[in-house]
Amino acid sequence: MEIHFTARHFRxxxxxxxxxxTKIEKVERLYEGIVSCEVILTNxxxxxxxxxxxxxxRVYRSTLTSVVRSDDFSKAIVAAFDKVERRLMRYKSKxxxxxxxxxxxxxxxx
Numbered sequence: 001m002e003i004h005f006t007a008r009h010f011r012x013x014x015x016x017x018x019x020x021x022t023k024i025e026k027v028e029r030l031y032e033g034i035v036s037c038e039v040i041l042t043n044x045x046x047x048x049x050x051x052x053x054x055x056x057x058r059v060y061r062s063t064l065t066s067v068v069r070s071d072d073f074s075k076a077i078v079a080a081f082d083k084v085e086r087r088l089m090r091y092k093s094k095x096x097x098x099x100x101x102x103x104x105x106x107x108x109x110x
Contacts, residue, residue: 001028002036010043016073023081031088033059041073053080057088064088 003024005017020039028034035058042052050069053076057064066083070076 004038006040008042
């Protein structure tokens with residue numbers, strides 16, 4: 001799996017990078033068909049000085065995306081990866097259903 005890590009408008013400390021990579025490893029264990037993962041951390045220059053985390057997870061024929069804003073990067077990272085995990089589990093269940101339907105149709109046609 002390809003992993004792209006980008007920090008915009010700030011330099012990400014090593015602790016933050018390690019935290020992101022441990023979360024990526026957890027998601028990678030859920031599904032082997034992940035092609036690439038792109039994580040973009042942005043320090044937005046607004047009056048509230050919010051933090052934005054965007055995760056783009058590419059799987060076969062689809063891209064699962066999650067965008068979360070928070071006042072702290074660690075909270076935003078956890079929330080974004082939770083969203084991506086839920087979407088990945090939904091994607092896997094849809095694949096299973098398609099496989100079951102195809103298998104039933106093949107059995108009926110034979």
